[in-house]
Amino acid sequence: MTPNRDFYTGLIATAFFAFVLFVLIPIYVKVPSFIPGFAPPPDMWPRVITVVGLVMGILAILFAIPKMRATANDRVMSIGATMHRNRKLIVRFSGVLIGFAAFAYAMPEIGFVPATILLLAYLFLMTGNYSRKIWMIGLTIVFPILLYLVFTEVTHTPFPEGHLFSAITADFVTLI
Amino acid sequence: MWNELLYAFEAVATLPNFIAMAAGIWGGVIIGAIPGMTGTMAVTLALPFTFYLPPVTSILLLVALYKGSTYGGSISAILIKTPGTASAACTVLDGYPLAQQGKGGKALNMALVSSCIGDFISNISLFFLAMPLAMFALRVGPPEYFMLMAFSLTIxxxxxxxxxxxxxxxxxxxxxxxTVGEDIYGSFRFAVTEDMKSGLGVVPVLIGLFALPELIKMIVFRPEDNNAAMKLGDNRLTMAEFRGSLKSILRGSVIGVILGAIPGIGPSTAAFFSYSEARRTSKNGDKFGEGELEGVAASESANNGCCGATMIPLLALGVPGDVITGVMLGAFMIHGLTPGPLLFQNNIGEVYSLFIGILFSSVFLFVAGKLTAGAFAKISRIPQTLLLPCILVLCVFGIYSIGASPFDVSVLLVMGVVGFVMMILNIPAAPFLIAFILGPVFEDNMRRSLAISRGDLGVFFHSWISWAFFALTVLFIALTIRREWQKWREKSRNTAQSA
Structure with missing residues (x-):
């Protein structure tokens, strides 16, 4: 049998909803000692949803089995081999995750605008198409600054300047 | 009523509203014309900006984006054989052959005229059908509303x-x-961090789910940019050509209105249905698919004919007919307006203003299309490698500006990754969106009803309205099971035959 995409989807969904039902709900959904009237407790609805999700996950696995049987045996590929074949894609996806995480971490540290400039430069690099270098460099610098000006002038949003930048500025002011 | 309409006309006919509608139409056409960018994306991207606008102006902007993107999809469909939106897929069939024959401009003009007529007829139907439906629905309480939401979820x-x-x-x-955050009785659910106690914002979740996965997909799979566009060529649409397609335009508009008003069908189905009807009845039916203007007219009038009609169940019952109206439902709620029968009781001024404004937007669509069709054609060639990273940065700025919250930005990025993983696993994003928006309303009404009835489930079946919605829900589920069963049987038969 060749495990297909629906099989893995069902497996992931089943595992996820089981984790929510048996681990997350008991820990993170607190039932108060007093509930007004005869209202159902707060964990009732999340439990209903996760049970339905769990059943659907199992159904997705069951429905995938006939398709897997129909697939020829010579096309069987293990999950390890599938990942090895798609390793480039996995590396790129990991690159996106790292980029997003780095941005979320760096934003309060180095400031909103420098962080978005770095994020934009990183995303342009990740696209792998460098035929329009001038446009990429120009947009990387101009676009976030332009957006910063628009949002600060029009909506008066207080974008974070960054702890690092604030510290340097404070030191500089003290020096003066 | 007429006094209220006149007052609404005065309220709508202001410069800020006209600017919002013009910007919405142009923005929507631009986004719709770019392959890979959808109307849903256009509407969700604009959500953060609507926080700073009055409710009616915001909704008009979003409606204009919806209409603009629906028409915009035809530009790339005709000129580069790539429908900008799913609803324009049918327009490719005759639009691109026309462009190959050097009649791209003519096809674009026909698409514009038929889109505007379909849109106008759809708006008129919204005007006349939404209010009676809402007046009927005014008699609903929490139990009936729960049943209505249950029916909505069957979408x-x-x-x-x-x-x-x-x-x-x-x-x-x-x-x-x-369910993340505080429930109606003050209990916290899944509040892992302090920020999560107030729940997840609708806007970062929606934008993350619909705008970001395309960027991640482009980075991971790196498809080639192949957007060589045809020239506009012959631009004039003659009166004879228009008259020859008028029947198909009117029929397509009516099909669009009927199918658009039924939740869950949407403009793509309407376009294909109208196209097949036009092909069946036209005297040039055998030329369809080889570059027939009537084919473009049939599909474009139907897909734009859905735009106003999908607002009928949204405004009257609070039921989103498709993904875009689902996003609009979120926008209404953000501005303190709750679509449904009470909207017609509590905010009738806003409703009339919306009706009038939507009629104006048809005119804006026509003017925008006429003046800038050539420029729009160039827009469809903007490479996605430049565009999508810039859109992410725009989203980040927009989301941060709503609540000055880095947490919202993190939600946006996480939801982008979740959306991409769902795309890879073949899990559709549209049901997620509808459920995320309707979920709290559904749960609140269920818990309120049970609290009122002291836990008696019979409360959901006390009135004939509840029974009617229950019957509709059961009917819809039964039809769905039947359809799935037929699909499964057909598949099994095909597998057995091939074996």
């Missing part, structure tokens, strides 16, 4: 794509995510 079945099971899994994810 998941029709937007699930190829697998109903995966659609329900997606809806469960959306319902579960909607």
């Amino acid at each position: 998941v079945a029709s937007i699930s794509g190829r697998s109903l099971v995966l659609g329900i899994i997606s809806a469960c994810l959306g319902l579960l995510l909607a």
Whole structure:
């Protein structure tokens, strides 16, 4: 049998909803000692949803089995081999995750605008198409600054300047 | 009524509203013309900006974006054989052959005229049908509303794509995510961090789910940019050509209105249905697919004919007919307006202003299309490698500006990754969105009803309205099961034959 995409989807969904039902709900959904009237407790609805999700996950696995049987045996590929074949894609996806995480971490540290400039430069690099270098460099610098000006002038949003930048500025002011 | 309409006309005919509608139409056409960018994306991207606008101006902007993107999809469909939006897929069939024959401009003009007529007829139907439906629905209380929401959630079945099971899994994810934060009785659920106590914002979740996965997909799979556009060529649409297609335009508009008003069907189905009807009845039916203007007219009038009609169930019952109206439902709620029968009681001024404004937007669509068709053609060639990273940065700025919250930005990025993973696993995003928006309303009404009735489930069946919605829900589920069963049987038969 060749495990297909629906099989893995069902497996992931089943595992996820089981984790929510048996681990997350008991820990993170607190039932108060007093509930007004005869209202159902707060964990009732999340439990209903996760049970339905769990059943659907199992159904997705069951429905995938006939398709897997129909697939020829010579096309069987293990999950390890599938990942090895798609390793480039996995590396790129990991690159996106790292980029997003780095941005979320760096934003309060180095400031909103420098962080978005770095994020934009990183995303342009990740696209792998460098035929329009001038446009990429120009947009990387101009676009976030332009957006910063628009949002600060029009909506008066207080974008974070960054702890690092604030510290340097404070030191500089003290020096003066 | 007429006094109220006159007052609404005065309220709408202001410069800010006209600017919002013009910007919405132009923005929508631009986004719709770019392959890979959808109307849903256009509407969700604009959500953060609507926080700073009055409610009516905001909704008009979003409606204009919806209409603009629906028409915009035809530009890339005709000139580069790539429908900008799913609803324009049918326009490719005759639009691109026309462009190959050097009649791209003519096809674009026909698409514009038929889109505007379809849109106008759809708006008129909204005007006359939404209010009676809402007046009827005014008699609903929490139990009836719960049943109505249950019926609304069955829309998941029709937007699930190829697998109903995966659609329900997606809806469960959306319902579960909607429970994060404080419930109606003050209990916290899944509040892992302090920021999560106030729940997840609708806007970062929606934008993350619909705008970001395309960028991640482009980075991971790196498809080639191949957007060589045809020239506009012959630009004039003659009166004879228009008259020859008028019947198909009117029929397409009516098909669009009827199918648009039924939740879950949407403009793509309307376009294909109208096209097949035009092909069946036209005297040039055998030329369809080789570059027939009537084919473009039939599909474009139907897909734009849905735009106003999908607002009928949204405004009158609070039921989103498709993904875009689902986003609009979120926008209404953000501005303190709750679509449904009470909207017609509590905010009738806003409703009339919306009706008038939507009529104006048809005129804006025509003017925008006429003046800038040539420029729009160039827009469809903007490479996605430049565009999508810039859109992410725009989203980040927009989301941060709503609540000055880095947490919202993190939600946006995480939801982008979740959306991409769902795309890879073939889990449709549309049921997630509908469930995420309707989930809290559904749960609140269920818990309120049970609290009122002291836990008696019979409260859901006390009135004939509840029974009517229950019957509709059961009917819809039964039809869905029948359809899935037929699909499964056909597949099994094909597998047995091939073996």
